[in-house]
Amino acid sequence: MPPHVNDISTHLKTHIRQWIQDVFSTEFTDEIKLDRPPNPKLGDFAVGCFPLAKVLRQSPVNIAQKLAAHATKTNLIEHIQATGPYLNITLNKEEFSRILCHHILNESETFGNSSLGSGQMVMVEYSAPNTNKPLHLGHVRNQLLGMAVARLLEAVGYRVIKANLVNDRGVHICKSMLAYQRFGNGETPKSTGIKGDHFVGHYYVRYEQAQKAEFEQWLVQQHVEWDTLEPHQKEQYEAQFLKESQWYAAALDLLRRWEEGDAEVIALWQKMNQWVYEGFNQTYQKMGCEFDTWYYESDLYKSGKELILKGLSEGIFFKKEDGSIWVDLTDQNLDEKILLRSDGTSVYITQDIGTAVQKFKDYPLTKSIYVVGSEQNYHFQVLFAILKKLGYTWADECYHLSYGMVYLPEGKMKSREGKVVDADDLMAGMIDLAKISLKEREEERPIQAEELETISEIVGLGAIKYHILSFQPAKDIHFDPNKSISFQGDTGPYLQYAYARIRSIFRKSEQDNYVSLTPEADYSGIHHPKEIELVRKLFDFPEEVRIAAETYNPSRITTYLFELAKAYSQFYHACPVLNAENDALTQVRMVLCKATAVTLKRGLKLLGIDAPERM
Incomplete structure (x- = not known):
């Protein structure tokens, strides 16, 4: 019996491989993908037999039927059936819930973590401000994306170096x-x-x-x-x-x-x-x-110039009549690129070359990620091509995490004419909007002035972070402050409020002397479809973290958290918690509430968002 939630998938895949071995005398080594059936009544997991059909040269429908006929139950696996080319597996809800909730409650600070990147080091460079103006809305997206990706990579086992390159x-x-x-x-x-x-x-x-x-x-x-x-x-x-x-x-x-x-x-x-x-x-x-480390252009541009002069002496680069130094990348469907001006001064890419080399000197990196806007896509194609020309094999491990523009209702940001929205002004404005929204909700719960200031900051900043991270990186954002601060819909405040409401249940239960919460609850009472749907959604969290980390896409976490909050809301309205039929059922539903709160808080933390105990 798997003692750990991360072992449930392994348990299922091990049995499936054994069934394949028993039925077809074939050792199947390809990845087995556990999907969700379109109809929950078909089971908890569905395994498509298409990859196996290519190996066995048999119909996937026949393969599914043969496996279902041979498959045996376990304490966790309750039912196996074939539906077309899919093998559908239904789990024992009591065991499934017990293993999952026990793990969540006992590892609340690390739920969702894995060892995928164990032994590997990744650098994530973000922010990269110019020292001639304040940070603006574009930097906000850059920094939130960089920090979220860094946290996700850390969650799946990578050692992450968070770096800032200052354009000074x-x-x-x-x-x-x-x-x-x-x-x-x-x-x-x-x-x-x-x-x-x-x-x-x-x-x-x-x-x-x-x-x-x-x-x-x-x-x-x-x-x-x-x-x-x-x-x-x-x-x-x-x-x-x-x-x-x-x-x-x-x-x-x-x-x-x-x-x-x-x-x-x-x-x-x-x-x-x-x-x-x-x-x-x-x-x-x-x-x-x-940040863990800071790089400054002023420290690195000379090393970039030295590398360019070395490349010139080796015939990798060439000099024009005016004395400027260039690289010819036309054989890679890129243009010629100037590397040093005719007066010997550096250009933007000069120090980028020096910085890239310095990073791999400083750390044994397996990946170097640059979080930079999509307007620099061509720049990074050129940079990585130059590094390869210079003979650096690690150039293939450099990755440009490109992201789209941020727009406000007034249009695209402008920086040179003083019309840009500064990060400071944005944060202050969102905190003020949060304060207004919280005051409007005072009928639900009066709030003291000092507490209002604290919660307004948590909610206002959470709204910015969630709204921006809810977009896939490559997409442009039309930032709507009023929409992002709403307590309804797919927003940060909605999730923060969902968490705070769950915490209020525990305060009320303690006041009413309900049974103490333990992971050893009686899970035999879990039967309601909304309970089961919530358990399934909780189980998905580690996999969502893994995929979000591998794809550098925090929006998978925002989508998951919103779906989890909706699943919890449906559970809470369909299944009385404090007024359940008996204490045993109250206790196990309290466990589900606690597991949901833990998962919401963990997910929000990965996004850099605080989860307030009260709102």
Whole structure:
């Protein structure tokens, strides 16, 4: 008899293999997939005989019939029947429930975990902010996805290194520095009372405004009517303008001086970056975002340049007449790519090459995952192709976890014109919405002011996390704050409320002196279809965690949790708990309530969402 819920599948598959051996004298080594029958009345599990039909060269219908005729019952396996090409297996509900609930209650902190990735190390890189502006809604999706994937991989046994690559150098950073030099007048975050990352971001916007004004004046001088131009013509004019722009030339000059180690420029860079880091850390802490290791472009771009020069000397890369260094990837259906500018300064991909190599030097990785938006899909194709050209065999273990854009009711986010929705503003706004929603529900339960603040933060942040993670990574998100904060439907607050309601049952049961809860309850009373449906859904959790981890898709967990909450709601309305027919039935239904609460809390934790005891 399997003592562990994870052994139930093994128990079934072992018996199925033995039946195949007995009936067909064949050792079947392929994976046996346990599916759910379309109609629960057909059984708890269905095994399609199609893979076996290919091996035996027999009809899958005949195979299913022969196996059903030979199959023997066990304490767990109650009934076996063939339905077309499927072998349907019905479990003994008492044993099934006992094994499952005993495991959930005894391993409440680790339910759903497995050893799939044991002995393997994976790095998940996420956030990767620029030190010229605050974190925004796009970073929120990036960080929530990265953290959730990291937790899922840890749950299935991988050792996970959570990494942040800080884009702390480059011309975009110099733009903020230049604007501060010209407009700052010695102001600081402290003197203005503005959070450090927002303070620096203000000067990035000031730079863009100044360059935009310069561009508009330049267009007048060129006698160009911008709105009449085709897209390719606009690109040509923009490229020509950058060659003549005084603002852009000054920013490039700052970058050159930075790379040459100019003391004045370095001091300004360090000061402004420190302001940004102080702001970032506040945002990370509020969001629950953590890292095991940090990489900085400023530490790695030189190693990237060295690798490029080495590749040039080995004939992997080539130099153009202006002195810039390129790679030709046209044989891989990619374009030529610049790696170093003609003045020797690095480009975006330069430090990415150095960082990729450094990661595998620092850790014995079996996988390196980059959580980066879909607009960088081509960039990572190029990066991985370059790493392969340089002879790094581990390049095949680098993976770009691409995700879609995030839209608000106003449209796509914009960062350069100051219209972006900052992560701080988003979180504050969602907490305020949660507070309003909770106040509207005060008739159900009065709530004290201090408790309101705490729960509002838990619910508001939970709403953001659940809503964003409920989308498959590749899909774009149209973020609706009001929909995400609802206590009805597929939302974080609905699941948090479902958990809190279960916890309230236990507070009430203790008050009414009901029997104490133990996993040794009498499971013989479990017969109601809604009880059985709930048990089946609880059993699915470890498999959902495994698939979500393997596919880097936390939305499988959100879907599962919503389905679990619905199954519990149907069970609760159909099967009285505290007013059951007898104490034994109350006790076993309390066990099901407890198992559901544990699973909801575990699933929410994998998503980075807190489960409040009261709401």
